[in-house]
Amino acid sequence: MNRSTLSLAGAVVALAVLTGAASMTGGDDSHAATAGSSSRLPVQRSTLLCPEPSTSEFADTTYTSFTPTGSGTSGGKATLVPATTKPTALKPLTSTGKPVTSGTDKSDSPALIGTADGAVAPGWSVSQTTVVSDGPGRGLLGTSCVAPDSEFWFPGASTQDGRQDYVHLVNPDDTPAVVDIDLYSKDGQLKGSTGDGITVPAKSSKPVLLSTLIADKVQDLTVHVVARSGRVGAAVQATDNAAGTDWLSAAAQPAGDLVMPGIPADATDVRLITYVPGSDDADLTLKLATPSGSITPAGNETLHVKSGMTTSVDLGDLTRGDAGSLIIGSSSSHDPVPVVAGLRITRGKGSDQEIAFLPATAPIDRQASIADNRSKGSTLALTATGKDVSVKITSSAGSTAGTSVSKTVTVKAGTTVSTAPPQPSGLKGAYAVTVQRLSGGQLYASRMLALPLDGVPMFTIQPMPDDQGLVEVPQAADDLRVLEP
Numbered sequence: 001m002n003r004s005t006l007s008l009a010g011a012v013v014a015l016a017v018l019t020g021a022a023s024m025t026g027g028d029d030s031h032a033a034t035a036g037s038s039s040r041l042p043v044q045r046s047t048l049l050c051p052e053p054s055t056s057e058f059a060d061t062t063y064t065s066f067t068p069t070g071s072g073t074s075g076g077k078a079t080l081v082p083a084t085t086k087p088t089a090l091k092p093l094t095s096t097g098k099p100v101t102s103g104t105d106k107s108d109s110p111a112l113i114g115t116a117d118g119a120v121a122p123g124w125s126v127s128q129t130t131v132v133s134d135g136p137g138r139g140l141l142g143t144s145c146v147a148p149d150s151e152f153w154f155p156g157a158s159t160q161d162g163r164q165d166y167v168h169l170v171n172p173d174d175t176p177a178v179v180d181i182d183l184y185s186k187d188g189q190l191k192g193s194t195g196d197g198i199t200v201p202a203k204s205s206k207p208v209l210l211s212t213l214i215a216d217k218v219q220d221l222t223v224h225v226v227a228r229s230g231r232v233g234a235a236v237q238a239t240d241n242a243a244g245t246d247w248l249s250a251a252a253q254p255a256g257d258l259v260m261p262g263i264p265a266d267a268t269d270v271r272l273i274t275y276v277p278g279s280d281d282a283d284l285t286l287k288l289a290t291p292s293g294s295i296t297p298a299g300n301e302t303l304h305v306k307s308g309m310t311t312s313v314d315l316g317d318l319t320r321g322d323a324g325s326l327i328i329g330s331s332s333s334h335d336p337v338p339v340v341a342g343l344r345i346t347r348g349k350g351s352d353q354e355i356a357f358l359p360a361t362a363p364i365d366r367q368a369s370i371a372d373n374r375s376k377g378s379t380l381a382l383t384a385t386g387k388d389v390s391v392k393i394t395s396s397a398g399s400t401a402g403t404s405v406s407k408t409v410t411v412k413a414g415t416t417v418s419t420a421p422p423q424p425s426g427l428k429g430a431y432a433v434t435v436q437r438l439s440g441g442q443l444y445a446s447r448m449l450a451l452p453l454d455g456v457p458m459f460t461i462q463p464m465p466d467d468q469g470l471v472e473v474p475q476a477a478d479d480l481r482v483l484e485p
Helices: 008-019
Strands: 002-006 038-042 045-050 059-066 078-082 100-104 112-117 125-132 139-144 151-157 163-171 177-185 198-200 204-209 221-229 233-240 244-248 258-263 267-275 282-290 293-295 302-305 310-316 324-330 340-349 352-359 367-373 378-395 401-403 405-411 416-419 425-428 431-450 459-463 470-474 480-484
Touching: 045 078, 045 125, 045 233, 059 078, 125 367, 139 352, 139 367, 151 163, 151 233, 151 244, 151 267, 151 340, 151 352, 163 177, 163 198, 163 221, 198 204, 233 352, 258 340, 258 352, 258 378, 258 416, 258 431, 267 282, 267 302, 267 324, 302 310, 324 378, 352 459, 405 416, 405 431
Parallel strands: 139 244, 139 459, 244 352
Antiparallel strands: 002 480, 038 470, 045 112, 059 100, 059 125, 059 367, 078 112, 125 139, 151 221, 163 204, 163 233, 177 198, 177 221, 233 244, 258 324, 267 310, 267 340, 282 293, 282 302, 282 324, 340 352, 367 431, 378 405, 378 416, 378 431, 401 425, 431 459
16 A cells, blocks of 8 residues: 555645535634634635526516625635526626626526635625516515525415415536425325426526415415435525515524524514424424513414424514514423424505515524625614624625725624614615624524615515535644555
C-alpha cells in the first residue's frame, strides 16, 4: 500500500464544498464549537430553485438576489438560469451586501435554477415576488427560492370548488427525479391518488394540479412531497377565485413544538391546519405570543389531532389589533408527538380580501435574510421562546442606491415584536433585510410585504429560517491520513 497525507485544511475545504449546508442547533448562545470537536466554516457553494411564477397575462414578477456581508471566501458569483434546454442567465450577483434585481412580465416564464459559489454562497437568498393585477388569480404572490431536498410538507392546500392548487417541482440535476405526492384530508390518506412516480426530467420543472390527482373536493389538505430518487425544490401555488392567491412555503419538519411567527394585526380570519405523520394521536396546546406576552386563545386552548389525519380549526380574528405569533406545544398528558402545521391568513373582507400562508418555521440559530423589500410595506415579526433574545436587524444598501443601516432590539421570551426594518438612507430600488440572533433563547422570524392595489390589501408572508450559511466540520489535532490501495 502507498500512504499519502491529506492536510486538515484540504479536508475542511472539501467537506464544506461537498456539504453545502450547515448543521445547526438553536438556542445556544455560543456559536463556536468546542475545541477538538468541530468548527463552522462558510459554505463554498449553494443551490436555490424558484418555481414558475404565474401563467396570468396580468402578472409582473421581480427576482431579487442577495448575500449578506460575511466571512465567505473572495470572488464568486450567483447566477439564476431558466430550467430549459437553452438557458439565458438573469443578472448575476457578484458581491455581498447589496441586492440585484431582474424582472419578467411574461405568462410563460420558466422556473429558475440558481447556483452561487465563493463569497456570495454563504447565506445567499432569492426572493420571487409576483403582482397579478387582475383576473381570478389577482393578488400578491411571494416566495423565497428553496434549496433542493428530498421531502416537503405543505399543510393548507385545497381542492375545494373555487381553488386551484399546483405543486411546482423543480429538478436542478442532470438526471431525472422521481417524486411521490401524497394527500391527507380529515379522513386520512386519500385513495385513488395518481401522485406516485411522477418523473421530473433533468434540469426542468413540472407543475402538478392537485385536483387531477383526486376527485374529492377537500377544503383542507396536507401535501407530502417525497423524492424517491434525485432531489427537487417544491412549492404550492394556491389560487382562490374569491380571495386571491399566494405561495405555500414548505413547513418546518414535524416536531412537538412549533412556531408560526407574524400573524398581521389586522387579520380578519386565521385558519390553522395540522397533521400528525406518526402512529400516535397528538394533544396540542395553543398560545398567541403578543407584544405584551403569551395568551391562550379563548375557546381554542387545546387541539386533538388524530394520527394520519388533517385537522383544521378556524381561529377567527385571532390577533384583534395586535400582531402575534401562534405557538403550538405538546400536552403534558403524554410524550410529545411530532406534527406539521401552517396557517391560512385573510386580510380584508368581501371582494376586497386577500390570502397568504404562514407555515411553522424553523428557528434562526445565527442569521436569516429576506431579499426583496421596498421603500414601504415591509414588516418584520420576531418571536422569542425560552429566554429573551437580542437581535440585530440590518437593512442593506439599495439595489440602485442607498447606505446600509442597522438597529438592535430585544425580544422578550413569549412575545412578538412587530417592526418595520430600518430604512436605508438614500434608498433607491429594493433592499434586503438580515436578522441576526446575538444571544438568548430561540428566535423565530418572518417578513410581511404589503402592496395594496385598488382597495385590495395585497400581502404575502415569508418565513425566515436560518440561512445555513455555515457548515460544521470536524477538527483534528493532526493531519488526516488516507490509505490508498
